[in-house]
Amino acid sequence: MISIAFSKPKLFSRSSHSCNPLSLLIPRTMRSRINPFSCSANSHMDARNSKQVIRRFSHEAFRGVPSTGVQPPLTPSGVPTLASAPTKVKELLETVNEWHFDIFQLERVSEKRPLIWVGMAIFASFNACSLLNCDESVLRNWLSLIESNYHSNPYHNSTHAADVLQATAYFLQKPRLKAIFDPIDEVVSLIAAIIHDVDHPGRNSAFLCNTGNDLAILYNDLSVLESHHSALAFKLTVSNEKVNIFQNLSKETYKEMRRSIIDMVLATEMTKHFEHLSKFVNVFTKSVEAEEDESLEPSSPDLSAMSTPENIVLVKRILIKCADVSNPSRPLLSCKEWASRIAEEYMSQTDEEKTKGLPIVMPAFDRAKCSIPKSQMGFTDYFVNDMFDAWDAFCDVPELMDNIKMNYEYWKNQETLRQKGLEAQEGITDS
Numbered sequence: 001m002i003s004i005a006f007s008k009p010k011l012f013s014r015s016s017h018s019c020n021p022l023s024l025l026i027p028r029t030m031r032s033r034i035n036p037f038s039c040s041a042n043s044h045m046d047a048r049n050s051k052q053v054i055r056r057f058s059h060e061a062f063r064g065v066p067s068t069g070v071q072p073p074l075t076p077s078g079v080p081t082l083a084s085a086p087t088k089v090k091e092l093l094e095t096v097n098e099w100h101f102d103i104f105q106l107e108r109v110s111e112k113r114p115l116i117w118v119g120m121a122i123f124a125s126f127n128a129c130s131l132l133n134c135d136e137s138v139l140r141n142w143l144s145l146i147e148s149n150y151h152s153n154p155y156h157n158s159t160h161a162a163d164v165l166q167a168t169a170y171f172l173q174k175p176r177l178k179a180i181f182d183p184i185d186e187v188v189s190l191i192a193a194i195i196h197d198v199d200h201p202g203r204n205s206a207f208l209c210n211t212g213n214d215l216a217i218l219y220n221d222l223s224v225l226e227s228h229h230s231a232l233a234f235k236l237t238v239s240n241e242k243v244n245i246f247q248n249l250s251k252e253t254y255k256e257m258r259r260s261i262i263d264m265v266l267a268t269e270m271t272k273h274f275e276h277l278s279k280f281v282n283v284f285t286k287s288v289e290a291e292e293d294e295s296l297e298p299s300s301p302d303l304s305a306m307s308t309p310e311n312i313v314l315v316k317r318i319l320i321k322c323a324d325v326s327n328p329s330r331p332l333l334s335c336k337e338w339a340s341r342i343a344e345e346y347m348s349q350t351d352e353e354k355t356k357g358l359p360i361v362m363p364a365f366d367r368a369k370c371s372i373p374k375s376q377m378g379f380t381d382y383f384v385n386d387m388f389d390a391w392d393a394f395c396d397v398p399e400l401m402d403n404i405k406m407n408y409e410y411w412k413n414q415e416t417l418r419q420k421g422l423e424a425q426e427g428i429t430d431s
Contacts, residue, residue: 079140082120093121097173099399100331101166107159115147115158115165116140119194122169126190131183133248142243145236149198154344156200161193163338167323168193174395177315180307185316188257191245192264192320195233200225203349205269206361210353223269230265234258260316267317268324270383277387280318283311284394315394322391328380328407329388329400335376335407343372373415380408 085093088109095101096118106114120140123129129136150158171177172186181189201208205224208216219227238244246254267276284306306315327338346365353360360366364375384404392401 103163114162116143118162119143153202155341164323165193167326176395188260192261230262264320373411376411
């Protein structure tokens with residue numbers, strides 16, 4: 001819902017999927033991924049010939065012991081385990097893989113500490129400890145530390161982080177993402193979701209720049225919050241071996257994971273929204289065109305465009321962006337709660353700007369005249385529709401698309417009622 005001062009480019013028609021080339025993306029048969037990390041050129045050629053999915057690591061490799069074959073030393077932890085979770089928490093986590101998962105109920109029963117529970121449940125399902133070669137207690141300590149560095153903002157808090165994490169995990173279970181992501185890609189995506197708003201001050205980057213905040217000065221007014229979130233997360237993580245989930249990785253693996261996590265967090269900056277989306281649309285539209293050209297050989301790089309390392313980066317960016325702004329695609333009750341929370345946070349910023357004589361960054365969130373329904377429709381029209389159309393065409397999320405349509409109609413009806421109420425009030429005043 002951030003206010004952006006540029007026009008929206010036309011990416012593609014919002015017609016039905018039968019007319020949208022993006023709906024043809026990625027046949028339901030799994031494509032091969034040409035992997036730059038395999039050991040030899042011959043293995044690349046074999047992969048092309050056999051259409052075999054080649055990954056840096058297989059999913060099967062991380063279902064038991066760490067990859068080194070050596071168990072890391074146990075680290076004492078006072079953080080509760082999933083096994084010792086309260087009964088109500090366990091019951092809620094049974095639906096953590098479902099889109100209708102109730103994050104607000106978990107927020108209530110966990111006393112506003114939902115991130116650690118969602119994190120432990122999801123990390124367990126993705127065998128994160130095995131891939132990271134770290135003890136579970138280190139992972140629990142890390143989750144607790146990160147969650148403690150989220151603030152009690154109305155919106156940008158640990159509940160939002162847990163919600164984005166849950167959405168990310170939901171997307172990662174989709175067959176088309178399973179076909180092109182390896183376990184490192186998956187765990188990178190989960191970590192990025194967890195840290196993406198850590199230490200958020202409840203004010204946006206423009207506000208920090210306008211007030212000459214230390215973070216704006218440090219990052220030269222560029223991607224201020226996103227840079228801070230990623231930098232602080234890594235600073236906290238490497239501060240102590242009891243929380244350092246990366247300490248047993250090789251230097252090369254750590255460097256690759258760090259680069260990818262930072263890239264995903266930076267992709268959540270909304271001023272870069274259309275840049276990231278247009279690249280995604282462009283790449284995968286070309287992939288469709290190549291698919292329709294029967295003269296191309298099976299080994300053509302166009303046919304494997306979606307699974308090149310460069311384009312995996314684009315997929316990760318859109319994945320976290322969709323997870324970050326998934327509120328309009330949630331069931332109505334959740335959508336309404338998120339809308340109320342973000343409006344309160346933005347109105348609080350506007351209140352402070354008016355009090356201090358600062359530029360009003362988001363005039364639509366003036367408390368005296370803010371319309372939550374109108375702001376939700378505007379956000380959906382401007383940011384959500386095109387991106388989720390593309391994401392649905394790519395990984396098939398019909399439930400989300402239905403929710404977006406139903407929620408939009410709800411907000412439209414609410415705005416109509418609001419306008420009628422204002423007109424009636426004006427009529428009384430005039431009389």
